[in-house]
Amino acid sequence: MDNLLEKLPAYVERLKAIKETIITNIVLIGQKPSPTFKEKARIKAFMERLSEFQVDECTTDGYRNPIGIIRGQSPTKPPIFLIAHLDSLFDKDIDHNYVVKKSTITGAGIMDNAIGVGVLVSLPEIFRHLELEFESDIVLAGVIQSMGKGNLRGIRHLLKTWATPIRGAICIEGGFLGRLSYYSQGMIRGEIECNLAHRTSWDRKFKPNAILILNEVINQILELRLPQKPRARIVIGKIGGGFKHGLIANNATLGFEIQSDSDQMVKTIYNDTKDIITGVGHEYGVDMKLKTISNASAARLKYNHPLVKGSAEIMKKLGLNPTSEPSVSELSIFLSRQIPAVTIGITTGDNIQQEDAVMEIEPMFTGIAQLVGIVEAIDSGICDEERMA
Amino acid sequence: MKNAWLKTNTFHYREFDDLSALVAAKARKKVTISLCLPTLNEEKTIAKEILIMKSELMSRYPLLDEIVVIDSGSTDKTREIAAAYGADVFEAAHILPHLEPHKGKGENLWKALYITKGDIIVYLDADIKNIHHRFAYALIGPLLLHDHIKYAKAFYDRPIATGKSKMRPTGGGRVTELVIRPLFSLFFPELTQIIQPLSGEYAGYRELYEKIPFPIGYGVETSMIMDIYEKWGLNVIAQVDLDRRIHRNQDTKALGKMAFVILKTFINRKKKLGLIDLKEKLFDEMIQYNLVHDSYQPDITRLEAVERPPMIEIPEYREKYHMSRN
Structure with a gap:
């Protein structure tokens, strides 16, 4: 050497x-x-x-x-x-x-x-x-x-x-x-989709807003308690949605990544995130999709x-x-x-x-x-x- | 119109991508080759052209013997960058300084004849964004591998950069299609076989270049083709498909000035060859209009058709190349 x-x-x-x-x-x-x-x-x-x-x-x-x-x-x-x-x-x-x-x-x-x-x-x-x-x-x-x-x-x-x-x-x-x-790090990269385009019956009143629904998802993710050891974090990295300033957003997507030194912790947080999405979807009566983009051990x-x-x-x-x-x-x-x-x-x-x-x-x-x-x-x-x- | 030339003298760059074969042909012919890049404020593209040519056609395959930059007085860092990447850099005004100075691409090309040493000179525009060494070797190839060819000219697709980093897949070549091609069709139909007569990339033997005059500006490509055609015939010319060339877009007013100079060069050539008779002198001003505060203001640009004589007529050149007056 x-x-x-x-x-x-x-x-x-x-x-x-x-x-x-x-x-x-x-x-x-x-x-x-x-x-x-x-x-x-x-x-x-x-x-x-x-x-x-x-x-x-x-x-x-x-x-x-x-x-x-x-x-x-x-x-x-x-x-x-x-x-x-x-x-x-x-x-x-x-x-x-x-x-x-x-x-x-x-x-x-x-x-x-x-x-x-x-x-x-x-x-x-x-x-x-x-x-x-x-x-x-x-x-x-x-x-x-x-x-x-x-x-x-x-x-x-x-x-x-x-x-x-x-x-x-x-x-x-x-x-x-x-x-x-x-x-x-263990990692799962995911994308949450909230798409209301087909729910035309809401058009008259109380139509939910896809961006606000994702905002609720973000708030609940931020309330998750993440351990110091093994280290873990959730990065909210991308967000997009809506069509124009004066229209309620029909669609929105949120990109996030869960990172941890432990694969098990990544899975646990991922399942928690999944539960949040199911809960919010149920509460607002909308279909939400969670897609896994990539993962690493x-x-x-x-x-x-x-x-x-x-x-x-x-x-x-x-x-x-x-x-x-x-x-x-x-x-x-x-x-x-x-x-x-x-x-x-x-x-x-x-x-x-x-x-x-x-x-x-x-x-x-x-x-x-x-x-x-x-x-x-x-x-x-x-x-x-x-x-x- | 016959189009036999188009079939026999049109090549694709891939026909010349065996660089070892080109180096061997160069040795057999015992010729030297210079690459000349005329510049005016090309700091964004000049380094890339020099380093790719130097790496591929000097260090890896000894096809080029020198890379020379002839600059028209850039105010950006063109000269400094070119020198840093190993090119020999000259200011056009400092070459043959006793002659009345002119500014223009043609002036740089003409003065390059005095500065360069090669038997073959490759001229490449310095604003090529997607430069590749094929731009040089594919133009040299026909000259080395086909004895009757003395001058090779590029043609290509011309996508243009439209700003904000976006590419537009087609465009460019407007002056060719709106000015040159109609003129050639009217007066020299045979020359319409040259697909891009205004392309700024060509290679040729010094023995041709030194015997023709060079307009100092945009007209140089047009006059070069007409002079070579008139003196040696179409068969000494080849054209090579270089696939794709990306360059910056020019606005319509700039193209208008280019068209003005090219038309003037063309008409002067026709007159010189005795093919037309002008009853009065052509004007030297291109007049365009701008809308300024609700009124049209003329924007006048003086574009004289100054032309340098064949370099062989310059005593210093003859002396440098040990030529007798005859």
Whole structure:
């Protein structure tokens, strides 16, 4: 590990020599719109770039997750997985053409997750440039249908159908540099729909208002007593409804997410929420629907797991201050399958999930050096002694 | 009208995406290739053009030998950004400074002939939002792989960015369809086979460019096609489908000025070739009207049809390229 740590600061400078290629990959892939369930154009760009960089194998799995494999030197060592989700929040009618300036790149989806994907496809060139070879096969996977209603389907399928053991994994996200996620929270993301459109008999008087009904649901959710341990919370994240200012709202939707360190607690709160919705629906005489959008299980590596400790050391050597935060993304699927994994961020930026998201170019080289360092650490056997705690 | 040329000289960019083959053809022909980007306040797009071309066509495949930016005096950070990404940046006014200065895209292209070193010069507009290296390699391809082709021009779909980050799937090309195509249909039907005569992306051999005059402004594309057609025939020209080009939208008044210059260039060319006889001189002012406080006010723009002579006639150029006066 000491030898590895010593090399890292030099990587940052050496990576700048292939700055144009890395940014080109980020731009060419990120400019392909890739809303969840419609990732085809980005899959194609991902495959094209990987084939141009001459990875040993380039294919898609049965679920259309594009995958490149850099063959390792040892036939007996299990592969290391490096993944980035391909889908983004933005529809294809949004302008995805990025603006590159001297120190920043601006555009829809740049931080989440054009950088992650662009860096992922640049890795064959990055490894060549740094003259690195590995014992393990390196599997570069762009996973589809991760976000929102995608419910991590791409990564779930990939891992379910992968036949051999996996040595370790890194999930690559654009932001933020310094992030070190090694545990995932239990989570259920749900949507409550209140739709009164068909109840025309109310039109004359006392017609209920869908927004006010959801307001009542929110009030009752807020009255739920949530425990300190296991930690739990309900995030009311989205609300929408109505047609115009002067009309009583016929419809409204509420998006929420229940998060906890305990899967059981998530289920309990979810059932409580369900009861609230049934009760409010009954009280107001309206039909309300509760849909589960996605869910994830709570799982974790301990902080003293060698992968976490090693990653933190690598980050510190590069002058970063590792910050732990829970993840509700691909990491949870690796961890729930007992595969040691972490999620890291590549650079700093702003407006992360807005159309005018901005990434900083310069810190990206430190972010990539950290990624390369963690790959080398896994390849040197950091995860081999101790599987998941 | 025959349309044989359309069939034989029209290509798709995918026909040239084997970059190793292009690099090998370049070595066989022993030619050098320059990319020139004329700019005026293009800080939003210039970096992307330079870095993609540099990464793909210089570092990974040595197809381009240099990237040169010729700037018309940008007031934003175009020059600074271009230099930061490794392009050779020049201000047009500082090139051949003893000549009377003019501002315009054509001026930049003409002066690029003096600055660049390549046997082939690729000109790309610097405002392409969806730039991809195919914009350069697909124009170079016909010149390297087909000996009779000396000049290749782009055509594409033209969705336009309509502001607020929304894209409109079709549009653009209005000046082509309302001005150039009717003119070509009336006077040079053969040239109507060129699908987008006004496209700002083309590649050609220096030996052609240096022998034709360059209007300093918008008329440069029109005159270039007419001059090449007149001197060497249509068969030296190719056109390449680049799929899609996204650019910023221009308002109707701006397009009106563009149309004015193009019409003037066209008529002057016809006159020069002895094909028409004008009884009186054309005016130099484009007059448009604005409604200001309930009254119509003229908005007059002076648009002179200034033209640079063939570069080969410039002594400094001949000296630089060791050419004799004959």
